[in-house]
Amino acid sequence: xxxxxxxxxxxxxxxxxxxxxxxxxxxxxxxxxxxxxxxxxxxxxxxxxxxxxxxxxxxxxxxxxxxxxxxxxxxxxxxxxxxxxxxxxxxxxxxxxxxxxxxxxxxxxxxxxxxxxxxxxxxxxxxxxxxxxxxxxxxxxxxxxxxxxxxxxxxxxxxxxxxxxxxxxxxxxxxxxxxxxxxxxxxxxxxxxxxxxxxxxxxxxxxxxxxxxxxxxxxxxxxxxxxxxxxxxxxxxxxxxxxxxxxxxxxxxxxxxxx
Amino acid sequence: xxxxxxxxxxxxxxxxxxxxxxxxxxxxxxxxxxxxxxxxxxxxxxxxxxxxxxxxxxxxxxxxxxxxxxxxxxxxxxxxxxxxxxxxxxxxxxxxxxxxxxxxx
Amino acid sequence: xxxxxxxxxxxxxxxxxxxxxxxxxxxxxxxxxxxxxxxxxxxxxxxxxxxxxxxxxxxxxxxxxxxxxxxxxxxxxxxxxxxxxxxxxxxxxxxxxxxxxxxxxxxxxxxxxxxxxxxxxxxxxxxxxxxxxxxxxxxxxxxxxxxxxxxx
Numbered sequence: 001x002x003x004x005x006x007x008x009x010x011x012x013x014x015x016x017x018x019x020x021x022x023x024x025x026x027x028x029x030x031x032x033x034x035x036x037x038x039x040x041x042x043x044x045x046x047x048x049x050x051x052x053x054x055x056x057x058x059x060x061x062x063x064x065x066x067x068x069x070x071x072x073x074x075x076x077x078x079x080x081x082x083x084x085x086x087x088x089x090x091x092x093x094x095x096x097x098x099x100x101x102x103x104x105x106x107x108x109x110x111x112x113x114x115x116x117x118x119x120x121x122x123x124x125x126x127x128x129x130x131x132x133x134x135x136x137x138x139x140x141x142x143x144x145x146x147x148x149x150x151x152x153x154x155x156x157x158x159x160x161x162x163x164x165x166x167x168x169x170x171x172x173x174x175x176x177x178x179x180x181x182x183x184x185x186x187x188x189x190x191x192x193x194x195x196x197x198x199x200x201x202x203x204x205x206x207x208x209x210x211x212x213x214x215x216x217x218x219x220x221x222x223x224x225x226x227x228x229x230x231x232x233x234x235x236x237x238x239x240x241x242x243x244x245x246x247x248x249x250x251x252x253x254x255x256x257x258x259x
Numbered sequence: 260x261x262x263x264x265x266x267x268x269x270x271x272x273x274x275x276x277x278x279x280x281x282x283x284x285x286x287x288x289x290x291x292x293x294x295x296x297x298x299x300x301x302x303x304x305x306x307x308x309x310x311x312x313x314x315x316x317x318x319x320x321x322x323x324x325x326x327x328x329x330x331x332x333x334x335x336x337x338x339x340x341x342x343x344x345x346x347x348x349x350x351x352x353x354x355x356x357x358x359x360x361x362x363x364x
Numbered sequence: 365x366x367x368x369x370x371x372x373x374x375x376x377x378x379x380x381x382x383x384x385x386x387x388x389x390x391x392x393x394x395x396x397x398x399x400x401x402x403x404x405x406x407x408x409x410x411x412x413x414x415x416x417x418x419x420x421x422x423x424x425x426x427x428x429x430x431x432x433x434x435x436x437x438x439x440x441x442x443x444x445x446x447x448x449x450x451x452x453x454x455x456x457x458x459x460x461x462x463x464x465x466x467x468x469x470x471x472x473x474x475x476x477x478x479x480x481x482x483x484x485x486x487x488x489x490x491x492x493x494x495x496x497x498x499x500x501x502x503x504x505x506x507x508x509x510x511x512x513x514x515x516x
Contacts, residue, residue, distance in 0.1 A: 039420055039430045048265035051328040054283045057261035189507025190424065205428040208285075208327035259424035275470035288479075290456040317469065320462040324455050324479050326428040332475035336468050 022180055024194055029250060031198045032258055035184075035191045040205065044257035052134060052203035052255025055127075055210045059135025062128060068119025074132070077116060081139055089137035090145050090252050093241040095152045101234060102156050102241050105133050106212060124231035130210045134201050137254035145198070145252060148245025160242025163235055169226030175239075190259065196247040197240070199256020210255065213240050264345065266359040270337035278309065278317075279332045282347055282355065288323035304329055304349035312341040337363045392458040397451055400458035401489065404449050405497050410489060414498040415448075417488045426480040426506035433463075435472035435490040435498070445472035446491045454484040480506050 033041060047053050063074045063081055078084045093102040096111075103111070106124065109132050113119050122129040148157045164175040178187070179195035186192065200213040207215075214236050218228040229236040265279040282304070289301025301323065309317040317333045329347075345357045392400075401410075418432040435445045444467045450460040463474045472490070480486070487501045 037420065037424055040424060043430070048263045048279055049281060049330060051281060051330070053263055054261045054281060054328060057263070058283070061261075189422075205425040208427050288456070311468075314468075316466065318464040319474075319476075320459075322459040322461060323457060324452060324460040326477040326479050330475070330477045332432075332473075333463070333465075334469050334471040334473055336470040338468070 023246075024180060024183075026249070029196060029247065030183075030194055031196055031250060031253065031256075032193045033199070033253065033256065035193045036257075036259060040257055040259055044199075044253070044255075050203065050255060050257055052201070052210055052257060055131045055134040055201070055203075056138045056255060058127070059131035059133070059138075062132050063135055068113065068117035070116060070118045072117050074112070074117075081136060085136045085139040087140050087143045087146075089133075089140040089254065090143040091147050091149075093147060093153075093156075093237050093244065095150050102153055102237055104212075104214070104232075104237055104240060105136060106214075107232060107237075109133060109136070125212060125215055130201050130212065133212070134210060134255050137201065137252065140252040141254055143252050144249045145244055145247050146249075148241055148248065153241060153245075156238050157242050157245050159235075160238035160240070160245075163239050164242055169221065169224035171224040173224045175220070195243060196250055197243045198247055198250050199253035199258070201254065202256045202258050205257070205259045213243070262345070262347075262355065262357040264343075264357050264359045266343055266361055267337075268360070269362045269364065272337060272339075272363050274337045275334050276337050276361075277332060277334055278343065279330070280307075280309075280345055280357070281328060281330045282357075283328055284347070284349065284353075286321075286323065286325055286327045286329065290323065302350050302353075304347045304353065306348045307331060308346050309333070309335075310344045310346075311335060312339065337361065339363050392453060392455055394453065397453050397458045397487070400451055401449075401487070404462070404491075405489065408495065408497050410497045410499050412499055414492075415488050415490045415500040417486065417500045417502045419486060419502050419504060421503070422505045422507065423480065424507065426482070428477050429480055429504070429506075430475065431478050431486070432473065432475040433488045433490075435492075437472045437492065439467055439470055439472055441467045442493065444469070444493045446493055446495075448472070448474055449489045449491070450478070451487045451489070452478075452480065452484055453486075454482045455479065456481065460486070480504055482506055 033044065044050055066073045089105055092105040092108065096103045106129055109129060110121060113122060167174045175195065178192050183192050183194045197213050201210045203210050214231050217236060217239060221228040262280065262282040267276050270276050284304050285302060286304065287299055287302040291299045293299060303323055304321050307319045307321065308315055316335045319331060321329060340361060340363045343359045343361060347355045414436045416434045419429065423429045433448050433450060435448065437443065437445045439445065445465050447465065448463045451458050452460055460478050461476060465472055483505045485501050485503050487499060489497055489499045491497055
């Protein structure tokens, strides 16, 4: 009897990780929008009350501004973003041949700025990089997410998935422990979401400004008392890529408003 | 700095219309400290006015308790076609303006 | 370099003094709220009614709280709302905003987004054209984010 019980416990322990790491079925996926209060939703819904749109406006102005020693604006190569940037952000992070790895939309903008505009670099989370990425991503609003479809990315999606499943920090929690297994419950007063990155860069009420998915991931890592990866770190990009591929087909909302 | 203004482009004479404004500003309270203990000086918008064809129709005094990127909504009666002008004034000589036109039939 | 006893006491004193001083400096008191209100109202009586304060009773983040104040008024040339004043109890400062209206406003209603440092009471006061004052108050519970990030 004791043997059987031990085997049963061992079997349960062995299967528990698989059961807990229950990935959310496609038709049960929900945007963070569905977890927020009606007031916050109303703020996102109306473009003239969504503070994220202020950054989109700034980004539009930057898009047409000539900079760097090449004296070129984004628009000089890419034309009208309203047509040329349609659906582009929905594919990011995307594979960059020259580097042999995926890069985020912010990194793409930074590369463009360095190589084609020959302009001074824009730091991560600076107002201008956020404004440009918000403006570009806004052109994909309503487009289904397709990031990760490129077969060259499969190894990086897998890396991101293993990071998502890996426990870390002093609280010894993996992303999946909250966002796959316990969404819709609360952590203190805040609802736990599914971590579907549909609206980045987002206007976060807590930040009182726009911020990238990397900033959000870093703040989660700090939350579980782990050492956060640096901005642009390959691990952070892989995690971002996995999250986007996990949200495949969900519509983009940029700029989303979240608490 | 960017501002978003929402005024109906057309209205009937005598209609009560809603005006909504949103402007970029950090609204630094002057009560926060940096990691090394230094006080971050106050930097807020202190005053907002809206004029309709030159006549002031709404004014507000703002304090540090107004959230970053101040949002204001208020009402006025559509009297005549013309221009609505908005002005934000703040600390460190901050001043910004915006305008919107309205056709009243 | 080993810490001397004197240095240790000095450090210990500075560490214990700071937390005692800071919260006092950073929270308006009911007396400060009362003073702020009296600065606007003077000695006039404040009646309850006419004013409506629309604010969520439980907010997701105190950094950006939507708020609408409306006053029941015909908004005619002889009977209108002159101004609306909003105050709070526990932010570092008791004032939130003053809003000046006139008969051409048509409707006595303003909306904005405010900051609430803590769970507290918000008071809205309207001054009518006959210089009477009317008020309403609301209690708001502010929940804090579970995971706060490091200050950059």
